[in-house]
Amino acid sequence: LPRIVVAGNGQLGQMLSQAGAPMQIEVLPVDPNGDVELGLRPDDVITVEIEHWSDSVSGLQLKQHPNFRNAAALYAVIDRQRQKALLDRLQVPTSPWVSLEGDNLQTQLESIGDKVIVKRRRGGYDGRGQWRWQKGDQPETEWAGECIAEAMIPFSHEVSLVGARNAAGEKVFYPLTRNWHENGILRASVANLPVPAEQQRNAEAWLGRVMDDEGYIGVMAMECFVVDGELLVNELAPRVHNSGHWTQEGSAISQFQLHLRALADLPLITPPVEGASVMYNLLGRDWKPEWLQVPGVHVHWYGKEIRPGRKVGHVNICRADVASLIDSLQALQALVDDDDKVVFDWSIAQLQ
Ligand code: ATP
Ligand code: MG
Ligand code: MG
Incomplete structure (x- = not known):
């Protein structure tokens, strides 16, 4: 099997390594912004856990490797304007949008609606690089050429789909996951x-x-x-995704293993999903050993320094049926910090 080299050495690369371990698939996360010779081998397969890096010595070696995967998708997705244009061309419904250019930003924004969300074309994540604009507000001149504007969607809730495709064009998917974002950052998912x-x-x-x-x-x-029961696509992520973390214990094939299967050309089968799962993100807070007393609780800690709001780990709560999952959620809710109790209220409400 090929060695899988991951551009980026954050938690996603770490979890890809963990998924490779049982099959001894070597996964090597590397810093794509470094100025070091990476020693890539001709038969390595290169994948990514981040979308942006510099043309450093390491970055160029990764990008120029003959087995660098998904260059076309990355090109299309890393710029929101190109991503929106791709979705339009493929007739995938998205929120109405416009690319902000030149003068007259007011008119351009108004053409989208009274309530608009302005998003930086490149580099944003976890809701960074976004601004709310309402009719009457003064637009920022710096938005021109740098941002798209899209209509504020009055959604009832948010969902995501995680899927995989192999070289033969076979595709498999998990069930839609329901997600709760607060201030642009994922707090929890229910699967x-x-x-x-x-x-x-x-x-x-x-x-x-x-x-x-x-x-x-x-x-x-x-x-x-989800708007009036219909889906509208928000955005694409060409990689494993936070809203798929529940699959680590909520499916016999995690999204990380699925990604490795596709890259290494191993059989791709529909991941079996039984029972129900909740993924709870640890944002700037530590976990507690007593959580492990709760049935179905699995802690994933990234080993990062704790800073306010920073994703430093997540907890998957996976049970065979909804009633047991609610029991576990109630038990865990009693043990978490006060600010996070609301995550469990939300999760339980989705399941009821
Ligand atoms: P990610 O970390 O998922 O990459 P991001 O920074 O790229 O996030 P978006 O996914 O574009 O940001 O937006 C973050 C959240 O902000 C969304 O999940 C949603 O809750 C809200 N949001 C974004 N666009 C809209 C919109 N057009 N209408 C209403 N809410 C929106
Ligand atoms: Mg994004
Ligand atoms: Mg997003």
């Missing part, structure tokens, strides 16, 4: 809720269309808004 068959079918068709168009190999995620 395996009943979903209208048409939503799942549409989502798979759209993400499948994107992956086919880009000749994509590996796991890709698609975030969606």
Whole structure:
């Protein structure tokens, strides 16, 4: 099997390594911004856990390797303008949008609606590089050429689809996951809720269309808004995704293993999902050993320094049925910090 080299050495690379371990698939996360010779081998396969890095010595070695995967998809997705244009071309529904250019930003913004969200084209994540604009507000001149504007969508909730495609064009998907973002950052996900068959079918068709168009190999995620029961795509992530973390214990094949299977050309089968799961993000807070007394609790700690709001770990709570999951959520809720109790209220409400 090839060695899998990951551009980026954060938690996603770490979890890809963990997924490779049982099969002795060597996964090597590296810093793509370093100025060091990486010693890449000709038969390495290169994948990413981040979307942006510099043209450093290491960065160029990764990008120019003959087995660097998904260059086309990365090109299309790392710039929101190109990403929106791709979705439009493939007739995948998204929020109405415009690329902000030149003068007259007011008129351009108004053409989208009274409530608009302005997003930096490049480099934003966890809600950074976004501004809310309302009719009457003064636009920032710096937005021109740097940002897109899209209509504020009055969604009832948010969901995401995680799927994978291999070199032969075979595609598999997990069930839609329901996500709660606060201030642009994911607080929790709930998996395996009943979903209208048409939503799942549409989502798979759209993400499948994107992956086919880009000749994509590996796991890709698609975030969606649900509006009046219909899906509208928010954005794509050409990598394993935070909203797929529940699959580590909520499926016999995690998104990390699925990504490695696709990259190493191992059999790709639909990941079995039984029971129900919640993923709770640890944002700037530590975990406590007593949490492990709660059935179905699995702690994933990234080994990073704790800073306010920073993603430093997550907890998957996975049980065979919804009633047991609610029991575990109530038990864990009693043990977490006060600010996080609301995450459990939200999760339990989704399951009821
Ligand atoms: P990520 O960390 O997922 O990459 P991001 O910084 O790229 O996040 P988005 O996914 O574009 O940001 O937006 C973050 C969140 O902000 C969304 O999940 C949603 O809750 C809210 N949001 C974004 N765009 C819109 C919109 N058009 N209408 C309403 N809410 C929105
Ligand atoms: Mg994003
Ligand atoms: Mg997002």
